[in-house]
Amino acid sequence: MQISCPNPTCDQPLSGPKALLGRRFSCPACGHSFIWSDCWHAGDSFVIYDLETTGLHPEADEFIQIAAVRLRAGCLCPEQSFFSFARPRLRISSFITSYTGISNDQVRDAPRPEEVLCDFGRWAGDSTLIAHNGLRFDGKFLAATCRRHHLPTRAAQCIDSIHLSKMLFGNTRGTGHSLDQVKSRLGLRDTSLRRHDARGDVDLLGRAVEEMSRRLGLDAAFNGVPRHPTLLPHA
Ligand SMILES: [Zn+2]
Numbered sequence: 001m002q003i004s005c006p007n008p009t010c011d012q013p014l015s016g017p018k019a020l021l022g023r024r025f026s027c028p029a030c031g032h033s034f035i036w037s038d039c040w041h042a043g044d045s046f047v048i049y050d051l052e053t054t055g056l057h058p059e060a061d062e063f064i065q066i067a068a069v070r071l072r073a074g075c076l077c078p079e080q081s082f083f084s085f086a087r088p089r090l091r092i093s094s095f096i097t098s099y100t101g102i103s104n105d106q107v108r109d110a111p112r113p114e115e116v117l118c119d120f121g122r123w124a125g126d127s128t129l130i131a132h133n134g135l136r137f138d139g140k141f142l143a144a145t146c147r148r149h150h151l152p153t154r155a156a157q158c159i160d161s162i163h164l165s166k167m168l169f170g171n172t173r174g175t176g177h178s179l180d181q182v183k184s185r186l187g188l189r190d191t192s193l194r195r196h197d198a199r200g201d202v203d204l205l206g207r208a209v210e211e212m213s214r215r216l217g218l219d220a221a222f223n224g225v226p227r228h229p230t231l232l233p234h235a
Helices: 094-100 113-124 138-148 161-169 181-185 198-216
Strands: 002-004 013-015 025-027 033-037 047-055 065-072 075-084 127-133 154-162 228-233
Touching: 025 127, 025 138, 047 094, 047 113, 047 228, 065 094, 065 113, 065 198, 075 113, 075 198, 113 138, 113 228, 127 138, 127 198, 138 154, 138 228, 154 161, 161 181, 161 198, 181 198
Parallel strands: 047 127, 127 154
Antiparallel strands: 002 013, 025 033, 047 065, 065 075, 154 228
């Protein structure tokens, strides 16, 4: 594949195999070190988010809690966070209550998931989203919520932080990339925040993303990390 050196003062045409995607590379012309990519981004504003849901099926289940924190120029902004419960149509099962700590009582007065999602979309603005397993899980709940309630949508981009873990720790068979595995490999500390509550998970994921980005030497736009399209309600 053909790309140009991303160093603006160089712009050297480079060619290499597709296997270079996501790998660090030094430009032979100028020495600039970068992660090989066929697409360059400039924005440095990200929103790290996490959902808790009534179950695993985006078409049948609904989210009951969302938490998010902003990451800008490679640094977490803990004072810029978003949090809400959401009141699902289905009752929250006792299994989910014991897993997440979220009970039917806690969501009784909360807005519906589609209202929460509209607020979240406005708050997120045009930031790129980041979610752990967002490609297979959280993003599907965002899209299903929009679809079920006929919300006008806009396209947004999302990074699945599992890709960051794969880039950092490798993707050989048996290397797990669950948030707990990432946490222990990075040596991140526990806090008093409850895990499997979206606030606790997003706090941990935020610190994990910040640390993985630092260890990978990513730029502020996370260039070289794959992105996937996701849907948010139109503002
Ligand atoms: Zn160069």
